[in-house]
Amino acid sequence: MILIGEKINGSIPSMAKAIAEKNEAHIRDLAKKQADAGASFIDVCASVPETEELDTLKWLFDLVQSVTDVPISIDSPSAKIIAQAIPLCKRPGLINSVSMEGDKVDTIFPLIAESKWECVCLLSDDTGIPKSAADRLRVFGNLMKKAEQYKLSPNRLHIDPLIEMICTSEDGIAKVTETMQKVKAQYPTIHLTGGASNISFNLPMRKFINRAFIILAMNAGMDSAIIDPLNKDMMGLIYAAEALLGQDELCMEYIGAFRDGLFGEGK
């Protein structure tokens, strides 16, 4: 599982406070802890007005890169900010994210074409969030045409089928899993990602919905997730699900993560 550590995000109140107060120690500490917990990327989202965003991102990147070599996931709603932020990273990481809205893809794809940068792609376009799986797959088709045009191999793309809140849905995550399965069938090396946090919106005990979602989505092919790697219960479930799906020979990853204290009663 590709784990994208979600904690350095200005839309989280405690992080917004740390950013406002320039609490460097707190941010460094969270970067280090997520790296130690096995994050493959450390997501950095400033969540400040666009006029301050680039400076804030640069400051956050420097803090993260001073404590770990784990690559950064640049999280911004603006493709232009992302484009300016790419050169500020010491090593290729992850773009979070582009979609088929406006000129996002045409801004980002050519910039990373010749590099090792990976990219999260949302299956929405100028019509908004497609209602059906078929519509999302149509957006996906258009996206892959762009990827081909700019010579981005599928294994550098993390497709996010868009996870909506479940409480008003009648068919659960069927739309999401169907999209995931069909995407994976077309491009076996492509990554499938998603943030669990939207799904549980407006429901009590959200953690149960989030955890059940991760497992069901992994079963549908999800191999990348934006999560809190310091959440030991979630980490235990992810390692357990990988083992149960036959993606962990002899369960050694599960045992190793347990030994490293990534879940369970350890450190």
Next chain:
Amino acid sequence: MSKIDEIAQAVETGKSKLIEGLVTEALGEGIEPVKILNEGMIKAMGNVGEKFQKSEIFVPEMLVAARTMKKGVEVLKPKLAAGDTTRLGKCIIGTVHGDLHDIGKNLVALMIESAGFEVIDLGVDVATDTFVSAIKTNPDTKVVALSCLLTTTMPSMKETAAAIKASGLSGFKLIVGGAPITEDFAKQVGADGYTTDAASAAVLAKKLAS
């Protein structure tokens, strides 16, 4: 850390990708192959067995350790002289007729091999005659190990043990094991020994062979 210690650690932690390089380096440093085997690998597997008995490690960790050792032994094999004194002799192992379960038997085979035996694994669903003729063709056999995993195949183990005894062949000890086997049952079939897990089976085999 000495090269021998590095090898021991690689075996204990199941670093199968490193072991070939480490053994080759050790040989390059002029360390005796027998020393690499005994003090590096067999000793490490002894520790692994002990940890398993104390429930400090899990079955897969024992498996990868044994696998690592096997890989290391492959490198050593051509260097080990034919009359190698470290080998404890042959051990014939198999799951008795009618029983198809082999995970436990494989684990025991790996542990016994890791302890210094040459293991002849007859597989699963082994006919009584096959055990007897294997012992006949390998007169230097020191241990014969029978496994069964089902209560329904316990009578089959009884028959096999009786046939081996009746064959008049000697010079070896008979051990039995498997989920439904008890100390009592082992005595009933006339076995020389019985243990509850793979690690202690290896210790027992070693004791009986010496």
